[in-house]
Amino acid sequence: MTVAHRPTSLGDAIRLMADPVAVAVAGCTDLLVADLATGRRHAAVVDLSRLPELKGVREDGGVIDLGAGCTFTELRRDPLVRSHLSSLAEAAATIGGWQIQNRATLGGNIVNASPAGDALPVLLALDATLVLGGTQGTREIAYESFHQDYRKTALRQGELLVRIRIPRPSSTTWQAFRKVGTREAQAISKVVVAMSASLADGALRDVRIGAGSLAPTPVRLRAAEGVLTGRVPDAAAADDAASAARAEVRPLDDVRSTARYRRWALGNVVRRFVRGIRA
Amino acid sequence: MSRHALIVDGRRILVERDPMDRLLDVLRDAGAKGVREGCGEGECGSCTVLLDDQPVCACLVPVFQADGASIVTSAGVIDAAGQDALASAMLTEGGVQCGACTPGIAVTAHALLAKDPAPDRDAVRDALAGNLCRCTGYERILRAVLRAATAKEEAS
Numbered sequence: 001m002t003v004a005h006r007p008t009s010l011g012d013a014i015r016l017m018a019d020p021v022a023v024a025v026a027g028c029t030d031l032l033v034a035d036l037a038t039g040r041r042h043a044a045v046v047d048l049s050r051l052p053e054l055k056g057v058r059e060d061g062g063v064i065d066l067g068a069g070c071t072f073t074e075l076r077r078d079p080l081v082r083s084h085l086s087s088l089a090e091a092a093a094t095i096g097g098w099q100i101q102n103r104a105t106l107g108g109n110i111v112n113a114s115p116a117g118d119a120l121p122v123l124l125a126l127d128a129t130l131v132l133g134g135t136q137g138t139r140e141i142a143y144e145s146f147h148q149d150y151r152k153t154a155l156r157q158g159e160l161l162v163r164i165r166i167p168r169p170s171s172t173t174w175q176a177f178r179k180v181g182t183r184e185a186q187a188i189s190k191v192v193v194a195m196s197a198s199l200a201d202g203a204l205r206d207v208r209i210g211a212g213s214l215a216p217t218p219v220r221l222r223a224a225e226g227v228l229t230g231r232v233p234d235a236a237a238a239d240d241a242a243s244a245a246r247a248e249v250r251p252l253d254d255v256r257s258t259a260r261y262r263r264w265a266l267g268n269v270v271r272r273f274v275r276g277i278r279a
Numbered sequence: 280m281s282r283h284a285l286i287v288d289g290r291r292i293l294v295e296r297d298p299m300d301r302l303l304d305v306l307r308d309a310g311a312k313g314v315r316e317g318c319g320e321g322e323c324g325s326c327t328v329l330l331d332d333q334p335v336c337a338c339l340v341p342v343f344q345a346d347g348a349s350i351v352t353s354a355g356v357i358d359a360a361g362q363d364a365l366a367s368a369m370l371t372e373g374g375v376q377c378g379a380c381t382p383g384i385a386v387t388a389h390a391l392l393a394k395d396p397a398p399d400r401d402a403v404r405d406a407l408a409g410n411l412c413r414c415t416g417y418e419r420i421l422r423a424v425l426r427a428a429t430a431k432e433e434a435s
Contacts, residue, residue, distance in 0.1 A: 001280065004298035004343040025341070032301065032339045033320040042299060047344060073333075097409015098387065100321055102333045103340070185408030186322060 003044045010053040010133055010162065016046045017158040018135060024048055024160060026069055027103035029096065030112045053133075053162055054107065057081060066164040068107025072119075073098070075106060084168050087175035087194050088122045094179050095119065097186045107161045110143075113151045113217075116256075118179055120147070120218040121194035124210025125175070126166045134159035150216035173198050173206070176273045180265045182256075189213045190257035193221075193269045197228065197277065204228045204237075204277070209270065214251040214262060223248040224270055238274035242267035283346045287311055288355030298343035302328070305342045306352065313353040313382045317411070324410035327383035328352050334390045336409075353382030356389040364434065365389060365427040374423035376414035384410050388424045397428055 005022075007013040016022055021043040025031055035041075048054055054069030057078045064084055066075070075081050076092035095101060095109070095118045109119045110130070128143040134156060143164070146154050155161065169175065177194045181187030192212040198205050207228045209221040224245040231237040251262040280295045285305070292309050303326045306314045317325030319338045326337040329351035357366055365388055368374070375381050384407065391398055391406040398406070403424045412420060 001297055002299045004281070004341070006343070027339075028341055028344070029321055029336075029339050032341065035299070036319055036338075041297075045299065045341075049344065093405075096321065097324060098390075098406055099324055099327055099334045099336045099409045100339075102330075103335050186411070 002042050004047060005044065006047045006050055008050050008052075010051050010160070013046055013048060013051055013160060014133055014135055014158065016044075017160060019044055020157065022046050022158075024111075026105045026108045027071065029100050029104040030108060030114070048107075048160065059168065060165075062168050064166045064168050066106060066166065068110070068161045068163060069105050070107075071103060071105055072096075072101035076101065085122075085126065085166060085175070087125060087177040087196065088119065088166075090177040091119045091122045091179070091192075091194065094177075094185070100186075106164060110146070110164070111153065111155065111161050113147055113153050115150065115216055115218060116189045116192065116213045117218065118189060118192050118212070121192055121210030121212045122177060123164065123166075124218055124220055125194040125196045125208045126169065127208060129165045130161055131163040131165060132156075132159050133162045138162065140165075144220065147217035169196060170198060174277050176276065178269045178273070180269065188256060191251075191262050191265045191269065193266065193273070195270075195273050197233075199233075199277070202232050203230050204233055205230075209245070209273075211245075211249070211266060213256070214249045214266065219249070221245050221248060221270070228274065233274050233277040235275065238271045241274050242271035245270045281343070283342050285342075285345055285347075286349045288350070288352055294342070296342050299341045301338055302330075302340040302342050302345050302350070303337035305345075306337060306350065311352045311354065315379060315382055317379065317383075322411070323380070324383045324387065325380055327386045327410065329355075329386060329390055332390070332393070334387050334409075351386065351389075353385045356385050364430040365392070365424070368423040368427035368430060369420070372419045372423035372426055374416065374420040376412070376416045380410060380412045380414075384412070384420055388427070391424070392428055392431065397432060398424070400425065 025045045026048045055067045072092040109117045123143045180191045195209045197207040207225040212218045224241045227244045246263045246267040251259045315325040317323035321336045321339045328337045
């Protein structure tokens with residue numbers, strides 16, 4: 001028998017999370033799948049879906065500030081996300097189907113810490129910062145240092161992910177997102193990649209590439225970023241970046257794909273991204 | 280056990296359940312057999328219901344989160360006034376084969392047409408992306424939804 005709490009403020013939720021057996025839940029689209037597979041039951045759950053502090057998207061001094069409780073349906077329709085964070089809007093539209101997007105939250109995608117989480121490469125490419133709330137108050141952490149190992153995060157006991165803050169990309173920042181799966185919709189990624197870059201005098205600057213399903217956590221593709229920085233995004237640069245990306249990852253064979261296919265597909269996606277860059 | 284009140288296809292029901300029990304099981308135990316379990320993990324859309332007007336997989340909703348909510352199942356969709364258009368378009372276009380996915384498709388299509396009475400092909404494809412048809416009759420299902428939209432527009 002589970003005790004289900006439905007707090008209506010972040011403070012109450014944090015107090016309830018002081019119970020070491022309490023599990024935070026939101027859209028439950030990953031949680032109930034794992035529950036069914038393992039047969040586990042929870043002694044206590046704390047439902048985050050009624051917390052106003054976790055809702056909404058707003059612009060705040062050059063930052064797009066996203067509530068951890070925003071669903072992917074909300075994100076893909078949000079005017080600020082659509083105009084400034086096109087790669088996140090694209091990712092939101094490819095996560096599960098409509099039913100999943102109506103329930104699954106950005107915060108859940110982050111905290112669930114799957115290496116295949118589709119929104120996560122976007123957070124790397126756009127240099128997101130996470131706002132965490134706990135009994136000691138709130139703290140901020142770069143998203144890049146949040147996922148520490150397979151399914152291991154920097155979240156402390158009882159802490160909750162509250163907001164995701166993304167520096168508003170300049171109007172000249174170019175963004176891309178691509179998920180490679182077994183079918184176009186409703187498939188877990190074999191490879192998922194996001195990229196952002198800007199162009200100055202025809203050369204690439206501020207290149208950031210995030211990729212998932214290639215390692216125990218989502219990863220930056222620093223070698224490919226290095227190859228592209230300062231380069232004109234021509235066909236040769238695209239080929240060099242593809243080779244660098246393939247060389248720097250060590251994917252695994254698993255139920256969804258093979259290491260060989262993942263490496264090959266990753267290179268193709270990176271090459272296509274670079275060839276698609278327009279000033 | 281805790282007590283949960285739901286409105287299912289317009290009828291109020293009260294159940295004593297573990298709060299983490301799946302909405303899917305609660306609905307079926309309450310007699311709403313039009314809600315079908317397929318994969319049980321949110322991949323197939325067979326158990327799609329509307330939760331306060333939004334399509335969701337009933338297999339991934341703990342019942343406590345549906346407390347006080349209005350649920351519409353395929354039975355509710357078909358009973359609703361003016362919804363004959365979708366059912367008859369599914370029959371006319373041959374959008375029903377083995378029938379396992381049909382209740383979920385009917386609920387999702389109903390939600391789409393409520394939101395967007397004149398969807399184009401891409402909008403229908405996007406809306407139905409979370410409903411799998413193992414008979415692979417997608418083209419006929421797609422045509423049925425487009426036909427229903429046209430029929431409803433002409434009727435109104």
